[in-house]
Amino acid sequence: MSSEAFVTLATNDGYALGALVVAESLRKVGTQRNLVVMVSRTLSDLIRQTLQNSFDEVVIVDELNSNDEQHLRLLARPELGVTFTKINCWQLEKYSKCVFLDADTVVLQNIDDLFDREELSAAPDAGWPDCFNSGVFVYKPSKETFRKLVAFANQQGASFDGGDQGLLNAFFSNWRSADIARHLPFTYNVTSNTFYSYVPAVTQFRNDIRVVHFAGALKPWQLTYNPQNEQLSGNLGGQHTVQREFLLAWWKVMYERVWPRLSKQNQQLNPSQSIITESDISVLKSSSFLWMNFPSEKEKQSAFEKRSLSFPSIIDDLFNDISIRESLKRKFSADKFLPRAEIFHLKQGQTKPFHRTQPKIRHYDSFQFQEESLSSEKILSLFAKQQYTMNNSQVGFGGQVLNYGSLTSDQGVQAGSVAHRRAWEAGHVDYHGRDSFSNIQEQLERNIAQQPQQYHPSQPRQITPPPSQATSASSTKQSSDQTKAATDAPSGGIKSTTAEGEKK
Numbered sequence: 450m451s452s453e454a455f456v457t458l459a460t461n462d463g464y465a466l467g468a469l470v471v472a473e474s475l476r477k478v479g480t481q482r483n484l485v486v487m488v489s490r491t492l493s494d495l496i497r498q499t500l501q502n503s504f505d506e507v508v509i510v511d512e513l514n515s516n517d518e519q520h521l522r523l524l525a526r527p528e529l530g531v532t533f534t535k536i537n538c539w540q541l542e543k544y545s546k547c548v549f550l551d552a553d554t555v556v557l558q559n560i561d562d563l564f565d566r567e568e569l570s571a572a573p574d575a576g577w578p579d580c581f582n583s584g585v586f587v588y589k590p591s592k593e594t595f596r597k598l599v600a601f602a603n604q605q606g607a608s609f610d611g612g613d614q615g616l617l618n619a620f621f622s623n624w625r626s627a628d629i630a631r632h633l634p635f636t637y638n639v640t641s642n643t644f645y646s647y648v649p650a651v652t653q654f655r656n657d658i659r660v661v662h663f664a665g666a667l668k669p670w671q672l673t674y675n676p677q678n679e680q681l682s683g684n685l686g687g688q689h690t691v692q693r694e695f696l697l698a699w700w701k702v703m704y705e706r707v708w709p710r711l712s713k714q715n716q717q718l719n720p721s722q723s724i725i726t727e728s729d730i731s732v733l734k735s736s737s738f739l740w741m742n743f744p745s746e747k748e749k750q751s752a753f754e755k756r757s758l759s760f761p762s763i764i765d766d767l768f769n770d771i772s773i774r775e776s777l778k779r780k781f782s783a784d785k786f787l788p789r790a791e792i793f794h795l796k797q798g799q800t801k802p803f804h805r806t807q808p809k810i811r812h813y814d815s816f817q818f819q820e821e822s823l824s825s826e827k828i829l830s831l832f833a834k835q836q837y838t839m840n841n842s843q844v845g846f847g848g849q850v851l852n853y854g855s856l857t858s859d860q861g862v863q864a865g866s867v868a869h870r871r872a873w874e875a876g877h878v879d880y881h882g883r884d885s886f887s888n889i890q891e892q893l894e895r896n897i898a899q900q901p902q903q904y905h906p907s908q909p910r911q912i913t914p915p916p917s918q919a920t921s922a923s924s925t926k927q928s929s930d931q932t933k934a935a936t937d938a939p940s941g942g943i944k945s946t947t948a949e950g951e952k953k
């Protein structure tokens with residue numbers, strides 16, 4: 450048993466995010482097998498270390514490339530030459546049997562029974578069922594086979610699609626007719642973009658689906674996910690509801706199981722960026738102006754109106770709070786401890802500074818703190834973690850105090866503290882703050898676009914404006930949904946949510 454493994458491959462950070470989802474989805478369904486990821490040398494530190502954490506084994510492999518532009522053009526996927534790297538999986542001889550999973554798959558139900566199958570078992574490709582899809586296959590590691598595959602690949606036109614799938618189908622050419630036991634059910638490799646063609650079957654067999662495979666040019670990590678309302682955005686094209694469900698299933702694993710690991714890893718990489726301590730957090734948490742401390746919207750509003758939620762008073766409260774002052778003193782030189790913050794009043798797209806003497810805020814608008822000078826920079830990094838979004842009746846407490854591991858600098862990942870993580874894990878997540886999930890995603894997307902890229906911890910923290918509050922219309926509801934979304938336990942399988950406009 451222990452000599453059997455699931456194997457995946459990632460040659461860049463984007464696919465590595467996928468690989469992490471593969472691993473965590475396998476763990477979620479209770480696999481008893483080892484998890485192995487093959488990587489090339491171009492991954493960022495953060496991603497590589499998170500992989501190390503999530504997988505039992507990380508194997509560095511050389512990138513192989515078909516360099517077969519002509520065939521890849523036929524496939525309209527010039528990037529897939531690198532998938533030849535996949536055949537390195539035959540080198541993992543310490544395992545007696547393996548199941549390869551593309552990094553763009555997500556496992557919905559236990560598939561350990563695949564190890565009862567023999568090489569080469571795979572599911573039919575939906576586009577040409579006489580070929581198998583090489584996103585999921587059972588094989589027997591063997592250096593001998595690897596050598597043969599390399600030799601085979603070196604023949605001109607060995608792969609009729611320029612990728613590994615053409616190569617493997619040519620090599621294991623008797624798959625189509627020799628042994629039906631080597632034909633895996635389609636439910637082990639459901640290519641999600643084919644649903645359009647046979648929706649009734651998907652409906653009929655939905656509960657049997659074990660592995661979803663996001664084959665094709667659109668990958669889940671290229672989209673943006675809003676965990677608050679479980680909506681996806683990005684280049685979704687004309688995806689069918691069913692596919693959106695699968696994309697959501699992927700994102701749930703990403704959000705609930707992978708993201709906390711990335712954040713934790715980031716903290717370990719950059720502990721110095723953890724500016725707020727546990728004691729800071731406890732002080733902040735006990736403060737009356739945190740939305741999560743308000744039992745009801747009404748109380749929140751009345752507190753707001755009374756005084757305690759006006760920004761000047763918040764600042765006064767914070768700076769007058771002896772324990773915060775002390776903890777800040779400990780961190781920064783005391784003489785610089787002067788709150789020279791300017792608060793900017795952002796209303797209808799305009800930025801108007803207003804001053805601490807200004808009367809209390811009566812309207813629920815969006816505010817943000819901005820640093821004014823270097824001397825207050827560090828102090829304000831504390832406040833920068835609180836981005837109050839006050840939209841209509843909502844008082845959202847944004848930023849890192851309730852989040853952690855923000856990814857907001859231009860250079861990569863910012864760390865949070867252990868306390869942030871605890872708070873985050875306890876469900877105190879604000880999805881509107883600068884560490885909102887979409888911000889995090891943006892950063893990841895930027896990282897992915899700039900592959901390969903290393904994180905530079907020396908980069909100064911950037912205070913970014915809050916995301917545009919396009920959601921303010923229904924913010925009362927959001928406020929409670931927010932809490933709910935944050936505390937909902939991860940649920941397995943696919944949720945039968947119907948995307949708007951497609952409700953039956």
Ligand SMILES: O=c1ccn([C@@H]2O[C@H](COP(=O)(O)OP(=O)(O)O[C@H]3O[C@H](CO)[C@@H](O)[C@H](O)[C@H]3O)[C@@H](O)[C@H]2O)c(=O)[nH]1
Nearest residue numbers: 458459460464532551552553583584612613614615664665
């Ligand atoms: O830049 C890349 C590209 C791919 N991969 C890995 O290679 C796999 C295959 O690439 P993918 O983009 O998933 O291809 P598909 O869109 O699934 O396209 C099909 O065609 C590919 C090329 O023949 C096969 O590898 C796939 O299994 C098959 O489903 C990925 O999952 C990754 O594990 C990388 O690590 N880096």
Ligand SMILES: [Mn+2]
Nearest residue numbers: 551553584664
């Ligand atoms: Mn794939």
